[in-house]
Amino acid sequence: xxxxxxxxxxxxxxxxxxxxxxxxxxxxxxxxxxxxxxxxxxxxxxxxxxxxxxxxxxxxxxxxxxxxxxxxxxxxxxxxxxxxxxxxxxxxxxxxxxxxxxxxxxxxxxxxxxxxxxxxxxxxxxxxxxxxxxxxxxxxxxxxxxxxxxxxxxxxxxxxxxxxxxxxxxxxxxxxxxxxxxxxxxxxxxxxxxxxxxxxxxxxxxxxxxxxxxxxxxxxxxxxxxxxxxxxxxxxxxxxxxxxxxxxxxxxxxxxxxxxxxxxxxxxxxxxxxxxxxxxxxxxxxxxxxxxxxxxxxxxxxxxxxxxxxxxxxxxxxxxxxxxxxxxxxxxxxxxxxxxxxxxxxxxxxxxxxxxxxxxxxxxxxxxxxxxxxxxxxxxxxxxxxxxxxxxxxxxxxxxxxxxxxxxxxxxxxxxxxxxxxxxxxxxxxxxxxxxxxxxxxxxxxxxxxxxxxxxxxxxxxxxxxxxxxxxxxxxxxxxxxxxxxxxxxxxxxxxxxxxxxxxxxxxxxxxxxxxxxx
RNA sequence: GGCAGCGUAGCUCAGCUGGUGAGAGCGCCGGAUUCAUAACCCGGAGGUCGGCGGUUCAAAUCCGCCCGCUGCUACCA
Numbered sequence: 001x002x003x004x005x006x007x008x009x010x011x012x013x014x015x016x017x018x019x020x021x022x023x024x025x026x027x028x029x030x031x032x033x034x035x036x037x038x039x040x041x042x043x044x045x046x047x048x049x050x051x052x053x054x055x056x057x058x059x060x061x062x063x064x065x066x067x068x069x070x071x072x073x074x075x076x077x078x079x080x081x082x083x084x085x086x087x088x089x090x091x092x093x094x095x096x097x098x099x100x101x102x103x104x105x106x107x108x109x110x111x112x113x114x115x116x117x118x119x120x121x122x123x124x125x126x127x128x129x130x131x132x133x134x135x136x137x138x139x140x141x142x143x144x145x146x147x148x149x150x151x152x153x154x155x156x157x158x159x160x161x162x163x164x165x166x167x168x169x170x171x172x173x174x175x176x177x178x179x180x181x182x183x184x185x186x187x188x189x190x191x192x193x194x195x196x197x198x199x200x201x202x203x204x205x206x207x208x209x210x211x212x213x214x215x216x217x218x219x220x221x222x223x224x225x226x227x228x229x230x231x232x233x234x235x236x237x238x239x240x241x242x243x244x245x246x247x248x249x250x251x252x253x254x255x256x257x258x259x260x261x262x263x264x265x266x267x268x269x270x271x272x273x274x275x276x277x278x279x280x281x282x283x284x285x286x287x288x289x290x291x292x293x294x295x296x297x298x299x300x301x302x303x304x305x306x307x308x309x310x311x312x313x314x315x316x317x318x319x320x321x322x323x324x325x326x327x328x329x330x331x332x333x334x335x336x337x338x339x340x341x342x343x344x345x346x347x348x349x350x351x352x353x354x355x356x357x358x359x360x361x362x363x364x365x366x367x368x369x370x371x372x373x374x375x376x377x378x379x380x381x382x383x384x385x386x387x388x389x390x391x392x393x394x395x396x397x398x399x400x401x402x403x404x405x406x407x408x409x410x411x412x413x414x415x416x417x418x419x420x421x422x423x424x425x426x427x428x429x430x431x432x433x434x435x436x437x438x439x440x441x442x443x444x445x446x447x448x449x450x451x452x453x454x455x456x457x458x459x460x461x462x463x464x465x466x467x468x469x470x471x472x473x474x475x476x477x478x479x480x481x482x483x484x485x486x487x488x489x490x491x492x493x494x495x496x497x498x499x500x501x502x503x504x505x506x507x508x509x510x511x512x513x514x515x516x517x518x519x
Numbered sequence: 520g521g522c523a524g525c526g527u528a529g530c531u532c533a534g535c536u537g538g539u540g541a542g543a544g545c546g547c548c549g550g551a552u553u554c555a556u557a558a559c560c561c562g563g564a565g566g567u568c569g570g571c572g573g574u575u576c577a578a579a580u581c582c583g584c585c586c587g588c589u590g591c592u593a594c595c596a
Contacts (some may be wrong), residue, residue: 084592134595136595192590194522195591195592351558352544355556432554434554
């Protein structure tokens with residue numbers, strides 16, 4: 001067998017100065033789905049997630065709480081790591097930017113960039129708001145009548161000059177534009193790509209990449225008064241986890257450049273502009289694709305503490321179960337666009353798609369095998385045109401799913417699968433095997449076998465989204481563990497007649513509202 | 520302000536380079552059925568395709584203008 005092609009996929013690393021919110025969970029779930037899909041499709045997948053632990057905000061949050069940054073991390077990072085088991089994540093590694101391996105890696109990439117002549121020391125100057133602890137462009141400030149200059153938050157700003165290292169980003173403008181041009185799929189979705197291209201085409205200034213005003217970060221090699229700008233630090237995590245700076249490490253050699261960085265749309269620039277430039281400067285290849293997903297809104301409103309609609313992602317899993325939650329977000333939200341969720345929407349998907357359509361199909365067909373055939377999969381007779389057509393629809397799912405997933409259109413992959421679920425329900429209703437029980441038992445057996453075979457393929461294909469539920473479904477069909485990857489889809493591994501099946505159990509229960517609490 | 524995009528049935532959205540009767544899912548109404556998780560199946564409900572004007576034999580689909588909305592417009596991430 002030829003070696004599996006590599007596939008390296010990452011989430012952005014989360015900033016753990018608070019607890020995980022739904023956006024973190026969403027990104028992790030979507031990335032996990034893609035990772036699982038590629039694994040089942042025969043790739044040697046490396047899936048990375050983790051936490052971005054440096055920067056001034058971490059320091060400030062810790063100080064407000066009367067903690068050291070390390071204390072704050074000790075409190076918060078486990079909450080992020082807990083997303084793994086809670087959401088069924090299959091990440092191969094979990095990186096923290098405070099780890100020794102990462103400090104070594106970040107300092108190494110800095111040294112490589114410096115050796116390449118792309119880093120120089122100068123003075124960073126700008127309008128600084130002490131109260132906001134942020135610099136603003138002059139265009140963002142206004143000069144009031146009494147000669148006071150104010151920032152966008154209405155706070156006074158002053159001209160500040162600070163020694164800083166700069167990265168020659170401007171030198172990479174043309175190379176970036178050429179790269180976007182030669183690799184139209186580098187930035188996805190396309191709307192994001194256009195924004196980035198116009199941004200870069202508008203000209204790039206050199207980038208200040210060190211800070212001296214606080215010390216919670218990775219020291220600049222040879223000049224420890226400076227710490228690295230958080231994005232030099234943070235982006236480097238993607239190569240640290242492959243063994244950088246050891247570019248001869250097995251993982252690095254096999255899995256860099258990354259195939260896909262899944263990130264939120266708000267940090268596209270850092271990944272699509274700065275990151276390739278940093279990598280090229282260090283003599284490394286740029287990633288193949290950066291995909292910016294959208295934001296989630298609770299009942300159409302942005303989540304905020306003041307509105308009081310903050311939803312704890314762990315709570316959703318407790319309420320609905322991990323697989324329904326994963327299914328809901330991946331099916332309901334067009335990946336790449338913003339989305340909205342609510343209790344009603346989740347329940348609607350859960351009951352209509354999972355319980356009524358797929359769960360009920362499995363239950364009604366398999367219980368007939370149990371009750372009428374002693375739980376033994378029947379031998380199909382001659383296939384009717386309807387039987388053949390049904391099987392052909394099932395056999396055709398993989399191609400559609402793959403095409404969708406090539407473009408990270410997770411929702412379209414699921415739509416393609418559920419179209420077959422609907423076809424299977426129509427097929428089953430039209431064939432009415434319950435009416436054939438006495439009139440034509442052989443034909444009944446054929447219909448039940450075809451339906452079970454269709455469910456087999458659906459279950460295999462749905463594993464990336466609902467690994468637990470899909471496994472239960474495959475258990476009900478007595479499909480061996482080693483026969484559950486995508487190579488088993490299509491006609492090559494039809495369900496074997498004569499196989500004894502376990503008594504079917506419900507895999508997707510309906511969500512029933514709890515009794516209204518007495519007032 | 521500039522650049523890009525969007526505005527299609529109650530809701531969420533498909534409708535590519537113009538031409539069979541403007542669609543899907545959900546919701547809703549009616550029917551059928553009882554193998555099944557009161558599920559599945561069948562049928563229906565009729566929306567000026569944001570507004571106005573133009574090009575064309577023909578426009579939701581092209582052009583112009585107007586209204587409304589969104590994103591980007593560098594060092595907060």
